[in-house]
């Protein structure tokens with residue numbers, strides 16, 4: 332397609348300043364486009380909320396285009412965060428710590444799909460105790476996924492993405508609410524915001540769980556409640572050595588002693604509250620899996636909304652309008668999928684190149700024919 336700079340306005344208007352919007356903006360900017368990001372309230376974006384697990388294997392994504400996309404994105408992460416660090420001069424929060432997935436009932440088969448790039452190793456007994464001391468005596472064994480990883484999204488990655496985007500000249504406008512995508516029935520004319528209309532040459536909708544309010548696509552919020560603890564000074568640092576991915580709970584240790592616990596999965600719309608039942612479930616499951624956490628001080632509680640489609644797969648690429656591209660619906664995997672999404676969407680918007688995976692994530696796969 333190729334991009335022509337339109338006098339005084341950005342080539343590309345991205346609706347959404349979360350992890351997907353910023354990642355796509357940066358990728359397009361690095362290719363030479365001028366880009367504006369409109370962000371209503373970035374702290375509500377799922378990228379600021381999640382625990383930052385990079386976990387295609389621990390999430391047990393079955394062999395599928397989504398798994399291909401997820402493994403590709405995981406393999407991009409190290410280089411992508413190094414690039415952010417080179418631009419900003421600060422830590423982007425990537426930690427290739429691996430993920431351990433303990434279970435309470437020993438499965439009949441401990442073989443999982445794996446490749447040399449994605450080993451899945453079953454551990455039990457003394458081997459498991461040595462790998463991760465302190466797990467509950469109820470734990471029957473665990474899979475060790477050494478290539479899964481994590482990124483400290485809340486304190487590092489999102490800040491890093493925002494400053495890299497600004498550093499390279501992306502116009503990120505925070506506090507601008509898009510009210511409507513205005514079309515003439517054939518193409519997008521502009522986006523109506525609370526500060527007036529903004530027009531560009533091409534538009535990208537990356538507004539996460541809120542996309543369904545702007546376009547007729549089936550993206551809905553799936554709420555997650557979360558909390559964090561802190562390792563007390565009396566405990567040797569990092570008693571939890573890597574991410575623990577249990578049943579109904581994950582325990583994500585940061586290198587400085589913060590521990591993130593997540594997350595509930597609730598189909599309750601945009602319900603803005605923490606609930607006793609939600610927090611009780613997280614704390615009970617966390618203490619069951621790693622009893623030593625019970626005396627660790629609680630640091631913070633929060634919640635947010637995953638952008639979810641009926642088949643729980645993202646929507647990437649074309650839309651009903653030729654000058655509008657979609658990048659949303661990443662459900663549980665937005666942080667993981669950001670670098671691959673940025674490449675695929677930038678290829679599509681900037682060069683008209685359709686990645687072989689893009690067809691699996693079409694917007695119109697839900698229409699009845």
Ligand code: GLY
Pocket residue numbers: 381382384555593594637662663664
């Ligand atoms: N990525 C894990 C979650 O969405 O809870």
